[in-house]
Amino acid sequence: MRVLVLAAGMGRRFGNSGRPKVLERLLGLPLLERVILTVREAGPSEFCVVVGHSNGEIINALGDGSRLGVRITYVNNEDWEKGNAYSVLAAKEVLNGDRFLLVMGDHQFDPEIIRRLVEIRISEGCVACVDRNLSSVFDVHEATKVLLEDGKVRDVGKNLGEFNAVDCGIFLCTSDVFSAVQECVARGQGELSHAIALLARQGKVRAMDVKGAFWFDVDTPGDLREAKRRILRALSKKEDGIVSKSINRRISTRISARLAGSGITPMQMSILSFLLGLLAVPFFSSGQYPFLFAGGMLIQLSSILDGCDGELARLKFRTTRRGGFLDSVLDRYADAFMIISLAYGYWRIAGGEFVWLACLLALSGSFAVSYTRARYEGVFGTGIRPGGIPATRDVRIFLLAVGAFVNQPLPALAVVGVMSNAEAIRRLIRWR
Amino acid sequence: MRVLVLAAGMGRRFGNSGRPKVLERLLGLPLLERVILTVREAGPSEFCVVVGHSNGEIINALGDGSRLGVRITYVNNEDWEKGNAYSVLAAKEVLNGDRFLLVMGDHQFDPEIIRRLVEIRISEGCVACVDRNLSSVFDVHEATKVLLEDGKVRDVGKNLGEFNAVDCGIFLCTSDVFSAVQECVARGQGELSHAIALLARQGKVRAMDVKGAFWFDVDTPGDLREAKRRILRALSKKEDGIVSKSINRRISTRISARLAGSGITPMQMSILSFLLGLLAVPFFSSGQYPFLFAGGMLIQLSSILDGCDGELARLKFRTTRRGGFLDSVLDRYADAFMIISLAYGYWRIAGGEFVWLACLLALSGSFAVSYTRARYEGVFGTGIRPGGIPATRDVRIFLLAVGAFVNQPLPALAVVGVMSNAEAIRRLIRWR
Numbered sequence: 040m041r042v043l044v045l046a047a048g049m050g051r052r053f054g055n056s057g058r059p060k061v062l063e064r065l066l067g068l069p070l071l072e073r074v075i076l077t078v079r080e081a082g083p084s085e086f087c088v089v090v091g092h093s094n095g096e097i098i099n100a101l102g103d104g105s106r107l108g109v110r111i112t113y114v115n116n117e118d119w120e121k122g123n124a125y126s127v128l129a130a131k132e133v134l135n136g137d138r139f140l141l142v143m144g145d146h147q148f149d150p151e152i153i154r155r156l157v158e159i160r161i162s163e164g165c166v167a168c169v170d171r172n173l174s175s176v177f178d179v180h181e182a183t184k185v186l187l188e189d190g191k192v193r194d195v196g197k198n199l200g201e202f203n204a205v206d207c208g209i210f211l212c213t214s215d216v217f218s219a220v221q222e223c224v225a226r227g228q229g230e231l232s233h234a235i236a237l238l239a240r241q242g243k244v245r246a247m248d249v250k251g252a253f254w255f256d257v258d259t260p261g262d263l264r265e266a267k268r269r270i271l272r273a274l275s276k277k278e279d280g281i282v283s284k285s286i287n288r289r290i291s292t293r294i295s296a297r298l299a300g301s302g303i304t305p306m307q308m309s310i311l312s313f314l315l316g317l318l319a320v321p322f323f324s325s326g327q328y329p330f331l332f333a334g335g336m337l338i339q340l341s342s343i344l345d346g347c348d349g350e351l352a353r354l355k356f357r358t359t360r361r362g363g364f365l366d367s368v369l370d371r372y373a374d375a376f377m378i379i380s381l382a383y384g385y386w387r388i389a390g391g392e393f394v395w396l397a398c399l400l401a402l403s404g405s406f407a408v409s410y411t412r413a414r415y416e417g418v419f420g421t422g423i424r425p426g427g428i429p430a431t432r433d434v435r436i437f438l439l440a441v442g443a444f445v446n447q448p449l450p451a452l453a454v455v456g457v458m459s460n461a462e463a464i465r466r467l468i469r470w471r
Numbered sequence: 472m473r474v475l476v477l478a479a480g481m482g483r484r485f486g487n488s489g490r491p492k493v494l495e496r497l498l499g500l501p502l503l504e505r506v507i508l509t510v511r512e513a514g515p516s517e518f519c520v521v522v523g524h525s526n527g528e529i530i531n532a533l534g535d536g537s538r539l540g541v542r543i544t545y546v547n548n549e550d551w552e553k554g555n556a557y558s559v560l561a562a563k564e565v566l567n568g569d570r571f572l573l574v575m576g577d578h579q580f581d582p583e584i585i586r587r588l589v590e591i592r593i594s595e596g597c598v599a600c601v602d603r604n605l606s607s608v609f610d611v612h613e614a615t616k617v618l619l620e621d622g623k624v625r626d627v628g629k630n631l632g633e634f635n636a637v638d639c640g641i642f643l644c645t646s647d648v649f650s651a652v653q654e655c656v657a658r659g660q661g662e663l664s665h666a667i668a669l670l671a672r673q674g675k676v677r678a679m680d681v682k683g684a685f686w687f688d689v690d691t692p693g694d695l696r697e698a699k700r701r702i703l704r705a706l707s708k709k710e711d712g713i714v715s716k717s718i719n720r721r722i723s724t725r726i727s728a729r730l731a732g733s734g735i736t737p738m739q740m741s742i743l744s745f746l747l748g749l750l751a752v753p754f755f756s757s758g759q760y761p762f763l764f765a766g767g768m769l770i771q772l773s774s775i776l777d778g779c780d781g782e783l784a785r786l787k788f789r790t791t792r793r794g795g796f797l798d799s800v801l802d803r804y805a806d807a808f809m810i811i812s813l814a815y816g817y818w819r820i821a822g823g824e825f826v827w828l829a830c831l832l833a834l835s836g837s838f839a840v841s842y843t844r845a846r847y848e849g850v851f852g853t854g855i856r857p858g859g860i861p862a863t864r865d866v867r868i869f870l871l872a873v874g875a876f877v878n879q880p881l882p883a884l885a886v887v888g889v890m891s892n893a894e895a896i897r898r899l900i901r902w903r
Binding site for chain 2: 363364365368369371372379399402403407409411413414416417463466467
């Protein structure tokens with residue numbers, strides 16, 4: 040399926056920053072590039088970008104799309120000042136007759152919206168993505184309002200008196216959209232929303248609620264800051280543990296935001312996090328207090344950076360299965376090194392056999408928690424349900440780090456061992 | 472899709488065993504029940520069973536199918552002595568107009584054949600499953616021969632002069648089959664193969680090669696024994712390790728064949744295998760030689776029985792994801808207990824720190840091999856490729872058992888530790 044991207048406007052409300060709005064950088068990437076990469080993540084890879092204002096700069100920046108793994112055809116809209124309906128019309132010949140996606144070059148959204156949208160079968164009119172959760176819309180005043188009735192769009196417009204949703208600027212279209220745009224343009228109505236309203240009054244616009252999925256219209260520098268905040272917030276995962284939620288993600292997302300524009304790859308972050316964990320080994324092995332403290336700092340730092348590889352991959356649209364595999368296996372080895380060196384250091388200083396029992400418990404429990412999760416995903420095809428005893432990696436490492444900080448490695452190992460084995464056994468028994 | 476099962480004949484060649492041939496037991500289940508469960512495993516759950524000879528006994532045995540998780544409708548064929556074409560005709564009203572599957576009540580086959588067959592789209596005639604690998608056919612003389620040309624069946628018959636395949640007795644049919652059967656019956660030809668031959672000469676029979684998938688026609692007591700042999704052989708998995716292939720499977724499949732007819736469940740076998748592994752712990756922990764030998768026997772026996780749960784599940788058509796999950800997590804804990812107790816026993820007798828290094832290596836390596844496999848399946852959706860360093864569970868346990876037999880636990884732990892970690896690191900580096 041081909042994708043029509045409207046990027047001809049000048050972005051008046053954004054003010055004069057010296058470059059076209061769609062090339063403004065958000066977390067390391069130009070807005071327009073993020074739009075294209077978001078759609079590509081959901082599948083489609085053939086793009087038709089309509090340019091007008093600053094067309095040369097945009098074409099220079101994106102090229103033929105091969106750098107982004109897509110194919111881009113450009114259409115020039117000389118009438119860009121008259122409204123975005125003219126941009127749609129300019130692409131009519133290129134998109135001859137097929138169904139196509141229509142997105143705005145300055146909107147940001149969750150690829151999940153596109154994944155669900157392309158599954159819908161239509162033969163006439165279009166499907167408009169709408170957000171019914173008005174309280175989450177950042178700037179309702181500036182939004183295009185939508186009146187829904189029985190899953191269909193009844194009316195669309197910026198100044199609607201009655202409305203129950205907001206237009207997200209993402210459409211699945213048939214060629215009916217071109218006819219409607221043509222009719223509107225003939226009447227002197229230059230905005231795409233006029234054409235959608237026309238189709239809506241003919242009962243030809245279905246609505247798809249985004250159901251809480253992220254989307255954002257970037258019109259002003261303030262919008263850009265808010266979009267950044269929301270994208271970073273969306274980097275947390277619902278399966279994140281309690282330490283991750285309250286400490287690690289807050290720091291790691293800030294680091295990832297800084298690194299998003301750099302050349303550092305997710306895999307380099309995986310390896311850096313692993314090496315920091317290894318660096319703790321000599322400190323832990325010494326068994327001496329001030330060194331233990333330093334080791335604790337190192338493993339907690341490693342745990343924080345362990346979030347950056349995935350975050351960076353998502354921010355750069357470079358998530359790969361291989362990266363996820365590598366990261367998780369390195370984590371298991373880092374876990375083993377931390378636990379064993381902490382036990383060894385304690386044994387060297389204090390002796391006794393009990394520390395080895397605690398070590399073996401912590402080692403097998405840590406592995407078992409990770410193994411049950413991985414195996415569950417492989418067997419059932421879905422993630423294990425959150426809940427149960429908090430023994431995720433963030434919590435386990437935090438407990439070990441605290442144990443090192445207060446010079447009590449043995450209780451820390453014992454607690455990690457008991458909690459993680461208890462959680463693994465819980466998963467084994469209640470495996471629904 | 473509905474499934475027509477022909478079970479009206481008396482099975483003359485089987486001899487008089489006192490019960491209908493389709494109720495003869497093969498690995499614990501009546502032939503006909505196995506046919507129905509095989510098809511259900513591939514998806515379809517609506518069956519129409521044509522009975523004739525011994526109809527009461529068959530209906531009594533299968534009931535309405537709810538025990539098997541399917542729905543069965545029975546059709547009585549009073550003319551069963553005239554040939555199986557009359558059975559097809561008897562079901563005509565029940566299967567009104569839809570496409571349907573047609574299988575023989577006495578054939579055994581791989582559900583994969585049904586999975587592939589139901590994917591084929593046809594609008595006329597039928598698709599016949601054929602086996603082009605004539606050398607694997609047990610009794611070509613008795614088989615129904617097929618002459619293929621360009622993927623279509625040209626002719627079918629028991630006494631074909633020229634043929635290049637054999638009919639497997641599994642068909643995907645349109646209602647054209649009923650017309651052809653009617654025409655043949657009017658001519659006095661009472662076998663289904665006559666009708667298939669008639670459709671074949673009209674160019675309406677497509678062929679689907681089973682491509683090595685298991686199928687078997689059970690006509691005689693000798694066939695029954697051969698079918699059993701082939702089904703048991705198919706229980707081995709291509710990812711089985713070298714010890715599993717050459718020792719464990721040979722024994723475990725024999726045990727599973729014995730247990731197939733009993734009430735023992737796959738989960739009970741998982742737990743039994745786990746408990747046998749645990750039972751080795753006190754023997755290993757003693758560190759004394761004759762006890763070590765007994766511990767080695769126990770873990771090797773546990774390893775052999777570890778194959779029985781999956782085999783039994785497949786033989787009883789009771790494979791579940793939950794069973795696979797439970798089995799694998801129990802295996803990880805059994806691994807940990809075996810390794811730790813072996814190391815502990817050695818340390819008690821001989822002392823020294825080196826055994827703990829070997830123990831930690833073996834523990835982390837065993838976990839890492841299993842973890843990389845599980846994670847690989849979860850991330851990539853396919854199994855890890857066989858090959859690499861042989862460090863699968865069967866090999867690891869065998870090495871530990873041999874170490875115990877010859878009173879050398881330390882080298883055994885060290886070898887397992889080095890081999891399994893090397894394999895895990897290999898998978899990490901070459902994760903394609």
